[in-house]
Amino acid sequence: MQNRAAPAREGARAAAPSVDEGPRLSNRARERIAGYLFVAPDAIGLLIFVGGPMILSLSLGFFSVSGFGEYEFVGVANYRRMMADPLFWRSVEVTVLYVVALVPSLYVVGLGLALLVQSNSRFNTVVRSLLFMPQTVSLVVVGLVWQVLLVDKIGLFNQFGATFNLQSISWLGDPRFALFTVIGISVWFLMGFYMLIFLGGLQDIPREYYEAARIDGAGAVQSFFKITLPLLQPTSFFVLLVSTVAAVCGSQTFDLIYIMTKGGPANSTSLAIFYIYQQAFLFNEYGYAAAMASVLVVVLMAITVLLFALTRGGRFTYG
């Protein structure tokens, strides 16, 4: 569309100079200047407050930074320390477990809910809103509410278990359960968003395909695997990518852990983002924390490049 409109635009442009003679700038120069001025606020802001820290995080890891802002070059000492730090490896392990459990759960739950509420009825509109609702509440409140629900013995969950003669479970206090509890709460919080993304994808699949399949005698299960899943591929890709990034470094990886477990018990919920925060702001180990964060930045940049390559700039470039 952009290209088709271009000739008309050139026409307007060719006609204009006759009006514009004299000391004034040419239209083309005006367009350029306007372009730069319009982009400048965001470009400069992003450069300083996102680009700057990204680059800084790659270099800061080679320094030792004191709480008062004194820097000392230490080479790869921080990285060497990382390799030998059992708590770092523990946080890597916890993060991998979290990602491996959360991403497929969000995919299945998100798609399941989307299929459940995909037809447009007033009832489904309400259900969609209700399923999305946890997303609008802050993660601090989410953490506090679930803490109450999961309190030992007298919390609602354990009261409910007790009616079936189950022993009280320390959902957040037992190293065997804590991470899975956090994963469950993360699913509850995030599922509405992925449901909506899947709904958007489902709506783009032409109804006629299902009609045709039905006439050919295909059942619901068959048309799901033969039509829905293959045609949802772009959406699936987007969901898997975004949910992986969210599982590694979404704000819930800090907020929930900070409120509910502080990384415990026995470091069983010590997600990488939280461990980095602890090192920086509790122990003043800014350089060491930056070294660990730089690994994450590299991983995320790699994912971004992959995303860009695989979607050929995606809809971000060509609409």
Added chain:
Amino acid sequence: MAEVASTSASTEEDANERRRLQPVRIALYVVASILSFMTIAPLFYMVSMSLKETNEVFGANLVPHHPTFANFVYVFTQVDFIRYLLNTFFVSAVVTVVALVFHSMAGYALARLRFPGRDAIFLTMFATFLISQPVIIVPLFILARALHLLDSYAGLIVPSIFNAFGIFLLRQFYLAVPRELEEAALIDGAGYLRIWWSIILPLSRPILSALAILFFLANWNSFLWPLTIISNQDLWMVQVAIASFRQQYNGSWNYIMAASTVVALPTLVMFVIFQKRIIESIKTSGIK
């Protein structure tokens, strides 16, 4: 329905089909109802607890036996909650307005204006797309300290303005706006600022209002950044305030839930009012 079915063979078939599917549809309704109730039950429980007296806090009853506002009164008299709410409102509102103006200008230029380096600028912005704040929190903090932004409103506001997501969505939107509108204005001799202000901005009201809600919610709910750079209690944002309230009143869950309700209620009300717009804007934001 029986009347319609008798008119032709094909509709009769449809009606049979529908009758056959009736139990399935009822089952789906039931499942959807149960799931949505389970989803919001924790939020109901929060509100319910905030209205309970200390001795029945952990009762399984959703409706309090003796509903009381005492917990709310306690929260507002014990800590300066009003101040934290006002701080949060001020910061969220300023960030939202400034961000929308900046993103709209940038999105328009990147979609419509031709200037050398445009694609390179866009690609560089794209590169920051997946970098979330928690990842760069350490260098961001060090940068903010160097710029003397710690413990200030500016520190809360300025770094929160810039995010690539809003720019992408707006650019996407502007690519689809018909060019003829601007062309006419250009021929009439209007400058680009005029065009942006009086043609582009009014056109983008739907997407701007959706983004405004999303930005406001995100800033109202943000926790990590205010926690990291603010130590002066007068500048606390509301999420930091309840996190600290929880430490202070450890175990007094009725107070903590009252505080949580106060913080969550504005966002829940906003969602209920704007749900259609929020849901539509997210539904269409996926890659296609």
